[in-house]
Amino acid sequence: MFSDLSAQRDGSSLLRRPASEEQGPVFERSPPDYSLCTARYSVGERSFSRQYAHIYAARLMEMRPLLSDKAKHKWGPDVRIRKLCDLETGEQCCIVGTLFKRMDLQPSILKEISEEHNLLPQPARTKYITEADELVLEDELQRIKLEGKIDRDKCVTGSVIAIYGAEKNDGKFTVEDFCTAGLPSQTPRPALSSDKFVLLASGLGLGSSRADSMLGLQLLVDMVTGQLGDEGEQGGAATISRVLLAGNLLSQSTQDKDASTKPKYLTKKTQAGTVDAIRLLDEMLLQLVASVPVDVMPGQYDPTNYTLPQQPLHRCMFPLSSAYPTLQLVSNPYGATIDGVRFLGTSGQNVCDIRKYSSMESHLEILEETLGLRHLAPTAPDTLGCYPFYHRDPFILEECPHVYFSGNAPAFGSKLVAGSDGQEVLLVTVPDFSSTQTACLVNLRTLQCEPVSFSAFSADEDEESEMNISH
Structure with a gap:
């Protein structure tokens, strides 16, 4: 993406004679207009004594007027909209309700503790759907098979x-x-006079033993901070107005699940695997925040609460980078307006959970499906951990974003979808960086997205290996 800018500059090459006295050009990074929109995902008083039925009731109460209007628009204004208790056999009508999928293979706590009773444990699965599954629609009072x-x-x-x-x-x-x-x-997107980019990256996986992942990450940091490439590349890097890290900053290998069950005398002189990884993350963030504003989202393997919405990481974990006002620790899900462009996304737990319990394989398809459902995480709290909200469901989409993303995907993907009322949304699946060495650049002016790949040393032949940055 920055190669075109590099080609337009005369004499802009790393092979030219270095200047003896003259100082190189200084590229100014223009700060964007930024507004954080995550107040709805803030959990104040934490109380887990409530039942989870309340969040389903709040979801249905808020969505019923929207779906009733949608039904009248699709099937005519005279369509009969009934509740389940008012159904009459043979009457053509419309019902608004919440789907429930009865699945034989769905994991349960009784199956998880079966090992204690010497029963055969359930095998690990990637999909839990079968031909015997049943669909049920329910409202406040009743349910019916579909x-x-x-x-x-x-x-x-x-x-x-x-x-x-x-x-x-x-x-x-x-x-x-x-x-x-x-x-x-959707709020109309303003017309920008020049190209501005937001870099999306997820799944940094710090704390793992993969050296090529660390090399690619350092190349990413050097590219963003303008320490990589010629003057053209550095001028292009100055157009990156913000960096967004979408969860799983630490590797899964830092999660020691056996530590809580070991005797204290065995763990007295050991430290958690996350300690060194967080220190490494702080040093990496220090390089970034000294040059560009950075938003940091938590993920599945990061030290914060497990249930959605995940609250921001604590600043005390970042003694070096937290001194800079450009570091913004945000929640998961994440919402913000950058130069008039509305961003909304998650670290990927909602998409991965839907993939397990449906026939959909593509993360991009699941993103589009949740956008059509107007809900970020429909499977919460059934199969996805969620806080038991009482009066509202914060995952309902009240405003259409311009960029809707999901982190920690197996591969990069982007798609521009249009709504019936002229909405325009860019869907982005941000790949897991530790395995793909790929980040994404979103152009705020054109609403286009392009992957940026950092290839490290090849495992085939060390002598002929190459180190490339392609975009």
């Missing part, structure tokens, strides 16, 4: 939808059509 024209394998528990059809004599509801809430309204 059949007909609805993709059972693609649906997930917690999705609020509107279905159209009739109840048959066998007590099941035959679905003829269904609809989701669709994209919410």
Whole structure:
């Protein structure tokens, strides 16, 4: 992406004669207009004594008016919208409710403790769907089994939808059509006069034993801070107005699950694997925040709460980089407005969980599906850890973002989708950096995304190995 800028500069090459006295050019990085929008994901008073049924009730109450309007727009203003308690056999009507997917292979705590009773433990699976799964729609009072024209394998528990059809004599509801809430309204994106970029990276995996991952990470830091490449590349790096690190900053290998069960005398002189990894992260952030504003999101393997929404990492863990005002520790999910462009995304737990319990494989497809459902994490709190919210569901999308991303994906992907009311959303799956050595650059002016890959030494032949940066 920056190669075009490099080619436009006369004599801009690393092979030219170095200047003896003259100082090189200074590239100013223009700070963006930035507004953090994560207040809805802040958990104040933590109380886990409530039942999780309240969050489902709040989700349905808020989504029902939206889906009722959507149903009238799709099936006509005269469509009958019923509750389950008012259903009449054979009547063509519409019902708004929450999907529940009954799955035989879904993990449960009883199966997890089966080893204590000398039972055969459940095998590890990547998918939990089978042909025997059943779809159920429920509202505040009742539930009913679904059949007909609805993709059972693609649906997930917690999705609020509107279905159209009739109840048959066998007590099941035959679905003829269904609809989701669709994209919410969107604030128009301002027209920028020049290119500005936001760099997205996730899955840094610090604390692992992979040396090539550390080399690629240092190349990324040097590229962003302008210490890599010729004047053209440095001028292009100055257009990166912000860096966003989307979770899993530490490696999974730093999680020692056996430490809590070991006797104290065995762990007295040992320290957690996260200590050195956090120190390394602080030193890496110090290089970045001295040059560019950085937002840091927590992830699955980072030292914060497990349940969504994950709260920001504590500043005391970063004694070096926290001295800079350019370091912003944010929550997961994350929302912000950068130069008028609305960003919204997660560290990937919601997408990975939906992938396990549905037939969808592509992270990009799942992102588009959640955008259509108007909900960030429909499977929470059923199969995804979530705080038991009482009066509201903060994961409902009230405003349509311009950039909607998910971190720690197996590969990079981007797609520009358009809504029925003129919404334009860039979907981005940010790849896991420790395994792919790839980050993403989002152009705020054109709303285009491009991967930036940092290839380290090849494992085949050390003498002929190359170190490339491609974008």
